[in-house]
Amino acid sequence: MTKMTIDINESRIKKYVESLRPESPEVRAQLDFGYSYDGKIIEIYEIRPVWNNPAEIQNIPFAKIRFYKSKQLWNLYWMRASGKWELYEPFPESTHLDKIIEIIKDDKHGCFYG
Numbered sequence: 001m002t003k004m005t006i007d008i009n010e011s012r013i014k015k016y017v018e019s020l021r022p023e024s025p026e027v028r029a030q031l032d033f034g035y036s037y038d039g040k041i042i043e044i045y046e047i048r049p050v051w052n053n054p055a056e057i058q059n060i061p062f063a064k065i066r067f068y069k070s071k072q073l074w075n076l077y078w079m080r081a082s083g084k085w086e087l088y089e090p091f092p093e094s095t096h097l098d099k100i101i102e103i104i105k106d107d108k109h110g111c112f113y114g
Contacts, residue, residue, distance in 0.1 A: 007037075007039070009037070009042075009067075009097050010037050012097055012098060012101065013035055013037060013042050013044070013065075013097070013101070014035070016044075016101050016104075016105075017033050017034065017035045017044060020033040021033050029049075030048060030049065031046060031047070031048050032046070032047040032048070033045070033046060033047065034047050034059065039067075040066060040067045040069070041064065041065070041066050041067075042063075042064065042065040042066075043061045043063070043064050044061065044062060044063040044064075044065075044104070045059040045060055045061040045062060046059070046060045046062065047059055047060075048060065061079055062078065062079050062112050062113075063076070063077070063078060063079075063104050063112050064076075064077040064078075064079075064085055065077075065097070065100050072095055073093045073094065073095055074093060074094050074095070074096070074097055074099075074100050075087065075092055075093045076088040076091075076092050076093070076094075076100050076103060076104070077092075078111035078112060088103065088111060091103055
């Protein structure tokens with residue numbers, strides 16, 4: 001019997017992404033949200049059909065959170081229109097993932113949800 005380790009950070013990010021997802025399956029077919037997490041980097045993205053080919057689904061990342069083990073800090077990045085990640089200012093880091101999630105939720109500068 002294999003014992004799975006529960007990653008508290010992943011459960012936090014999963015809960016947040018679940019709160020973003022539309023309830024209606026019809027809406028989810030047009031716009032949904034997802035995430036990837038490898039233990040140190042979290043990417044949160046929109047899931048939607050390609051505008052000129054609705055059969056093709058694309059993931060469009062808008063927030064990246066990276067954990068730096070040596071500093072015990074989470075850093076927050078946002079995706080510029082150029083497709084490059086940029087450190088989120090003025091509060092780019094925290095020792096608590098929940099604080100980073102709150103910054104994304106508040107989106108005071110329109111970096112994540114426009």
